[in-house]
Amino acid sequence: MTTKVENQKGWLFVLPVVILVAFNAVIPLMTVVNYSVQETFGDNVFFFEGVKWFEQVLNSERFHAALGRQLFFTFTILLIEIPLGVIIALTMPRKGPWVSVCLVLMALPLLIPWNVVGAMWNIFALPDIGLLGKTLNAMGIDYNFTRQPVSAWMTLIAMDVWHWTSLVVLLAYAGLSSIPDAYYQAAKIDGASSWAVFRHIQLPKMKRVLTIAVLLRFMDSFNIYTEPFVLTGGGPGNSTTLLSIDLVKTALGQFDLGPAAAMSIIYFLIILLLSWVFYTVMTRGEEN
Amino acid sequence: MARITLDNLRHSYLRAPKSRDDYALKQLNVAWEDGGAYALLGPSGCGKTTLLNIISGLLRPSEGRVWFDDDDVTDLPPDARHIAQVFQFPVVYDTMTVFDNLAFPLRNRGVNETVVKSRVQEIAEMTDLTAMLHQRASGLTADGKQKISLGRGLVREDVNVIMFDEPLTVIDPHLKWQLRSKLKELHHRIQTTMIYVTHDQTEALTFADQVVVMHDGEVVQIGTPVELFERPKHTFVGHFIGSPGMNVLPASVANGAIHFAGIPVDVDNPVDLTAGQTAEIGVRPEFVRFSDDGIAVEINKISDAGRYRVVSASADGHRINLLIGEDQDIPAAGARVAFDATQTRLYADGWLAGEGAGQ
Numbered sequence: 001m002t003t004k005v006e007n008q009k010g011w012l013f014v015l016p017v018v019i020l021v022a023f024n025a026v027i028p029l030m031t032v033v034n035y036s037v038q039e040t041f042g043d044n045v046f047f048f049e050g051v052k053w054f055e056q057v058l059n060s061e062r063f064h065a066a067l068g069r070q071l072f073f074t075f076t077i078l079l080i081e082i083p084l085g086v087i088i089a090l091t092m093p094r095k096g097p098w099v100s101v102c103l104v105l106m107a108l109p110l111l112i113p114w115n116v117v118g119a120m121w122n123i124f125a126l127p128d129i130g131l132l133g134k135t136l137n138a139m140g141i142d143y144n145f146t147r148q149p150v151s152a153w154m155t156l157i158a159m160d161v162w163h164w165t166s167l168v169v170l171l172a173y174a175g176l177s178s179i180p181d182a183y184y185q186a187a188k189i190d191g192a193s194s195w196a197v198f199r200h201i202q203l204p205k206m207k208r209v210l211t212i213a214v215l216l217r218f219m220d221s222f223n224i225y226t227e228p229f230v231l232t233g234g235g236p237g238n239s240t241t242l243l244s245i246d247l248v249k250t251a252l253g254q255f256d257l258g259p260a261a262a263m264s265i266i267y268f269l270i271i272l273l274l275s276w277v278f279y280t281v282m283t284r285g286e287e288n
Numbered sequence: 289m290a291r292i293t294l295d296n297l298r299h300s301y302l303r304a305p306k307s308r309d310d311y312a313l314k315q316l317n318v319a320w321e322d323g324g325a326y327a328l329l330g331p332s333g334c335g336k337t338t339l340l341n342i343i344s345g346l347l348r349p350s351e352g353r354v355w356f357d358d359d360d361v362t363d364l365p366p367d368a369r370h371i372a373q374v375f376q377f378p379v380v381y382d383t384m385t386v387f388d389n390l391a392f393p394l395r396n397r398g399v400n401e402t403v404v405k406s407r408v409q410e411i412a413e414m415t416d417l418t419a420m421l422h423q424r425a426s427g428l429t430a431d432g433k434q435k436i437s438l439g440r441g442l443v444r445e446d447v448n449v450i451m452f453d454e455p456l457t458v459i460d461p462h463l464k465w466q467l468r469s470k471l472k473e474l475h476h477r478i479q480t481t482m483i484y485v486t487h488d489q490t491e492a493l494t495f496a497d498q499v500v501v502m503h504d505g506e507v508v509q510i511g512t513p514v515e516l517f518e519r520p521k522h523t524f525v526g527h528f529i530g531s532p533g534m535n536v537l538p539a540s541v542a543n544g545a546i547h548f549a550g551i552p553v554d555v556d557n558p559v560d561l562t563a564g565q566t567a568e569i570g571v572r573p574e575f576v577r578f579s580d581d582g583i584a585v586e587i588n589k590i591s592d593a594g595r596y597r598v599v600s601a602s603a604d605g606h607r608i609n610l611l612i613g614e615d616q617d618i619p620a621a622g623a624r625v626a627f628d629a630t631q632t633r634l635y636a637d638g639w640l641a642g643e644g645a646g647q
Binding site for chain 1: 341344346365366367371372373375376377379381382383384392393396397437440441
């Protein structure tokens with residue numbers, strides 16, 4: 001007779017990480033859930049309110065507008081950064097001394113703290129003293145990102161593209177470097193055009209890393225806070241108030257803890273849902 | 289279909305090669321007859337792949353010309369040379385079906401779709417891929433993928449030569465034999481020149497009519513498997529082909545008499561060497577036998593290989609291998625060996641004496 005002796009000591013090994021995750025994610029999230037169904041007028045006195053805040057947030061025009069801006073921002077930067085990143089990765093040298101130069105240059109924007117990026121672009125784009133702002137105005141273009149919503153949006157998108165395209169480049173480049181020479185040689189012999197090489201060799205081999213790139217860029221840009229906060233503070237008016245900025249305004253500006261908590265949960269669920277959609281669509285048709 | 293001539297070919301991967309050692313290929317003159325089955329055999333790093341890439345046009349030689357019949361193709365790109373190449377690791381276009389993979393080279397050349405269809409069917413039937421035509425290529429096993437690579441080469445009717453760069457490396461042992469017979473069968477059927485690169489002598493000797501042996505950037509011998517076995521032109525060939533390889537022993541030559549360890553040895557090609565040349569004698573283990581008089585040896589090891597035994601002996605500090613049939617006795621002590629004079633040869637500086645270097 002054989003008895004299966006289960007060794008329970010394994011749990012001890014995962015315990016530290018369970019505690020860590022509990023403190024850093026699960027408990028805060030539960031606090032948020034707790035707030036989202038209660039009303040408080042201070043003094044640590046809470047009243048149960050059910051789904052009232054959720055209904056309020058979902059029906060609020062302010063939330064709809066912020067969500068609209070957020071979706072516009074995220075899809076715009078994805079549409080620019082993913083193709084641009086792939087194009088840059090394709091033009092980067094595959095071997096030789098320039099490889100490391102390119103990689104370092106590409107990594108630089110990623111190494112800069114986010115608030116510094118915001119501050120840099122803020123100064124860079126100022127119409128009176130900034131290099132970009134002043135040059136544009138000198139060229140006769142009426143540009144002032146602190147007053148004009150369109151200018152603010154252009155600057156915001158340019159800043160994100162500058163900051164994050166590198167990540168896509170590095171991931172795409174890693175995907176490209178994993179393609180053995182034999183594929184290119186076979187394609188040459190088969191008489192494939194460079195478009196066919198891209199379509200049938202490079203793109204399929206990059207697919208996995210591009211899936212990761214799209215997911216990372218989607219989640220990060222949907223969560224973006226620091227850079228637009230430093231650059232425009234959500235203005236002019238509310239024109240660049242993205243979801244996270246709106247959330248902070250609600251929670252810390254107005255101290256509306258209940259609605260802010262409900263908004264956080266809705267925000268989280270939207271990211272989860274859209275990430276799932278992206279992942280499912282992009283990995284569709286992959287066997288095994 | 290074409291005869292391929294390599295004319296004074298040299299290649300170096302360095303921009304400014306100085307010494308002979310800087311060349312990956314050193315002075316090559318080889319003609320590949322139309323319709324032949326060739327194997328290019330040599331150890332890793334001897335220049336086989338370099339040579340293959342020069343023929344296919346993936347690499348431009350530093351010096352020399354490549355001719356397909358009377359056309360100088362040295363400067364032509366691979367797709368203009370009408371060649372096919374099967375690589376060490378299977379190359380398939382993952383996102384396409386097997387059918388689309390096979391059709392790819394034709395579609396790239398703008399071939400009419402009805403022609404594509406009939407041609408792909410024909411090739412699929414030849415390579416046993418018919419049942420899988422509408423599957424995704426990425427789902428096939430390694431040998432299936434190699435068949436697709438091969439099929440993409442065969443599908444064009446104007447192919448001058450099909451080259452195989454160690455194509456069985458990733459194939460399971462029990463399928464290697466199958467795929468090799470398939471290649472042989474296909475060669476008989478389509479009569480296209482095939483060049484098969486390998487470092488495995490069994491693969492080379494079973495596949496090819498002519499084996500080209502390379503060593504250190506040079507072609508040391510071109511011959512049928514039998515010629516390579518019976519009359520190696522270079523000690524390297526003798527050593528590389530055969531299991532165990534040829535015994536190569538230092539010799540001294542004086543007044544037409546050849547000595548090993550102070551004992552005179554009869555050889556098939558007694559020639560006087562010029563001063564300064566290193567003399568060696570080569571004799572295959574198959575042609576060494578125990579005898580009553582001869583060279584005294586010490587027996588070190590006997591390995592049983594089934595129908596015969598490999599006896600590893602030594603004389604004067606040099607190892608001599610013998611193949612002994614299972615019915616023959618191995619002397620217990622005081623063993624002496626003799627060489628079959630018709631199969632014992634003198635080598636000068638590694639090359640068969642009296643024939644000199646080159647082919």
